[in-house]
Amino acid sequence: MEMCAPHVSAMKNGKSLDEIRKSATFHPSIWGDFFLKYDSNNTKITDAEQEELAKHKEMVRKMLSQTPNDSTCKLELIDEIQRLGVEYHFEKEIEESLKHIHDSYMQRNCKDNDDLHIVALRFRLLRQQGYNVPCGVFCKFTDSEGNYEASLQNDVEGLLNLYEAAHLLTHDEGILENAIEFCSSHLHASLHKLDDVSLSKRVGEALEMPNRWSLARLGARKFISAYQEDEAHNEILLNFAKLDFNLLQKMHQRELSDATRWWKKLDVANKIPHARDRIAELYLWVLGVFFEPCYAKARRILLKCISMASIADDTYEYATLEELRILTDAIERWDVNETLEDSPPYIQMLYRSLIKTYTEIEDEMAKTGESYRVQYAKQEMKKLLVSYFDEVKWLYNDNYIPTPGEYLKVSVVSGGYMMLSTTSLVGMGDDQVTKNDFDWIVNEPLIDRASALLARLLDDLVGDEYEEKPSSIHCYMRQYGMSEDDARAKIKQQMKNAWKDMNQECLEPTPASMPILMRIINLARAAQLIYSNGDCYTDPNKAKEWVKMLLIEAVPI
Numbered sequence: 153m154e155m156c157a158p159h160v161s162a163m164k165n166g167k168s169l170d171e172i173r174k175s176a177t178f179h180p181s182i183w184g185d186f187f188l189k190y191d192s193n194n195t196k197i198t199d200a201e202q203e204e205l206a207k208h209k210e211m212v213r214k215m216l217s218q219t220p221n222d223s224t225c226k227l228e229l230i231d232e233i234q235r236l237g238v239e240y241h242f243e244k245e246i247e248e249s250l251k252h253i254h255d256s257y258m259q260r261n262c263k264d265n266d267d268l269h270i271v272a273l274r275f276r277l278l279r280q281q282g283y284n285v286p287c288g289v290f291c292k293f294t295d296s297e298g299n300y301e302a303s304l305q306n307d308v309e310g311l312l313n314l315y316e317a318a319h320l321l322t323h324d325e326g327i328l329e330n331a332i333e334f335c336s337s338h339l340h341a342s343l344h345k346l347d348d349v350s351l352s353k354r355v356g357e358a359l360e361m362p363n364r365w366s367l368a369r370l371g372a373r374k375f376i377s378a379y380q381e382d383e384a385h386n387e388i389l390l391n392f393a394k395l396d397f398n399l400l401q402k403m404h405q406r407e408l409s410d411a412t413r414w415w416k417k418l419d420v421a422n423k424i425p426h427a428r429d430r431i432a433e434l435y436l437w438v439l440g441v442f443f444e445p446c447y448a449k450a451r452r453i454l455l456k457c458i459s460m461a462s463i464a465d466d467t468y469e470y471a472t473l474e475e476l477r478i479l480t481d482a483i484e485r486w487d488v489n490e491t492l493e494d495s496p497p498y499i500q501m502l503y504r505s506l507i508k509t510y511t512e513i514e515d516e517m518a519k520t521g522e523s524y525r526v527q528y529a530k531q532e533m534k535k536l537l538v539s540y541f542d543e544v545k546w547l548y549n550d551n552y553i554p555t556p557g558e559y560l561k562v563s564v565v566s567g568g569y570m571m572l573s574t575t576s577l578v579g580m581g582d583d584q585v586t587k588n589d590f591d592w593i594v595n596e597p598l599i600d601r602a603s604a605l606l607a608r609l610l611d612d613l614v615g616d617e618y619e620e621k622p623s624s625i626h627c628y629m630r631q632y633g634m635s636e637d638d639a640r641a642k643i644k645q646q647m648k649n650a651w652k653d654m655n656q657e658c659l660e661p662t663p664a665s666m667p668i669l670m671r672i673i674n675l676a677r678a679a680q681l682i683y684s685n686g687d688c689y690t691d692p693n694k695a696k697e698w699v700k701m702l703l704i705e706a707v708p709i
């Protein structure tokens with residue numbers, strides 16, 4: 153591609169590109185120092201709280217082991233445990249039960265009862281676990297032309313379960329695609345007629361965001377409230393879920409408090425004032441990737457790296473082409489002694505913080521002989537910043553609009569998700585992640601590319617208001633002479649395909665272990681949330697409710 157000379161900036165409304173870029177401003181942080189107050193004193197978990205939790209946990213464990221595997225109650229109990237967000241306490245028990253349920257289902261050739269709710273629930277639980285249950289189990293609910301029976305319209309519980317199950321679809325599963333369409337329209341129609349408060353809440357939430365796409369913590373918080381309204385709820389299980397949610401929340405508050413202190417020390421608001429000041433929102437993103445106590449170290453590392461990416465993203469949308477050329481070259485060399493003394497302070501500051509952050513992570517990982525992991529993360533960060541620079545070069549090349557192929561090659565990387573997926577493995581346990589897993593993930597396996605593509609396209613669909621650079625919408629319009637609506641429809645189709653790829657890769661035989669695949673699925677879920685209503689990262693008011701629900705307000709006991 154022919155580049156313009158660096159000093160020849162494109163003009164728009166009488167302003168040079170440099171001027172336009174420097175004039176962009178972001179909403180200030182809405183949280184400021186708020187989370188500092190959650191220090192060790194304010195987030196203490198008392199012995200009495202621990203004991204109460206342990207007592208409830210034992211009762212739930214007993215319930216789980218005493219409910220026969222071949223009962224429909226068992227399916228419902230597992231689903232409730234998972235959706236209430238406490239599955240991580242009983243992973244082994246649930247794994248064994250689902251294996252038993254799967255094996256006996258296969259032995260009887262998937263013969264089932266005729267209750268749609270149960271068929272769909274079993275299908276979903278087994279697919280979530282990686283079992284490739286055939287979608288043909290739903291044939292008996294369709295007529296000879298493949299349409300779902302009209303009589304199902306009144307079975308709201310059945311429709312809801314079918315809708316949730318169908319979101320585990322892979323390619324060429326038209327029966328599940330039809331199910332999503334059929335259920336969506338009838339669930340929408342049922343919403344204002346439902347007397348059952350719990351069911352109505354669950355239908356509303358599912359239509360807004362199906363369970364497969366939902367952030368686990370937010371899903372748990374909402375399900376606790378719907379479950380409480382269900383007259384048939386199990387009091388012990390409900391109380392356990394509430395206690396657990398609140399204790400985890402204290403741990404998350406403490407982590408965000410520490411992160412806020414680290415962020416303040418960087419002094420981003422003063423030293424890099426063009427950057428978004430979003431440590432709470434970034435923590436929310438990371439919490440979407442892993443919320444369990446065993447991932448505290450992984451969260452801490454990922455948060456630091458995503459913060460660096462955020463500052464870098466804004467710097468690549470602010471600085472001049474020449475400044476960025478020098479920065480990008482230095483980052484590719486990754487020379488810890490480089491100071492970039494001829495560059496402006498914000499470039500020096502970004503470079504210094506980046507090197508320092510990764511050096512600190514490396515030192516920490518060296519203690520367990522795992523500093524090799526940081527090399528992979530560094531490589532991905534370099535790739536990310538090079539892709540940011542490639543986008544800037546398009547812009548300075550007279551607003552060059554790339555072909556869709558050219559665009560995606562760069563912008564799937566610049567979405568940051570490949571860097572995040574690799575980095576999310578850095579702080580995970582050595583029983584969960586090996587060197588082979590890093591070699592696998594940095595080679596852009598299908599699930600990783602699909603999650604990154606989804607995030608990029610979601611961002612593109614909402615991002616235009618803040619961005620100067622081209623998006624996939626422009627590229628499609630230009631390449632195929634499409635209208636904006638048609639380009640958007642094409643992008644939505646690609647997003648559906650990305651979910652099919654991700655679902656397929658989570659079925660046995662899987663390309664990596666489930667804890668690793670779940671990080672990638674969870675990243676996709678975080679993107680679904682953050683770009684669900686415009687760009688909720690850039691506009692902090694849009695993410696405010698979620699921060700409150702997950703990080704401030706305890707669940708009322």
Ligand SMILES: CC(C)=CCC/C(C)=C/COP(=O)(O)OP(=O)(O)O
Nearest residue numbers: 458461462465566567568569611615
């Ligand atoms: C996924 C990551 C790395 C998150 C950190 C914050 C960030 C860079 C968000 C995307 O912002 P944007 O919408 O401005 O992104 P882009 O400029 O790539 O469109």
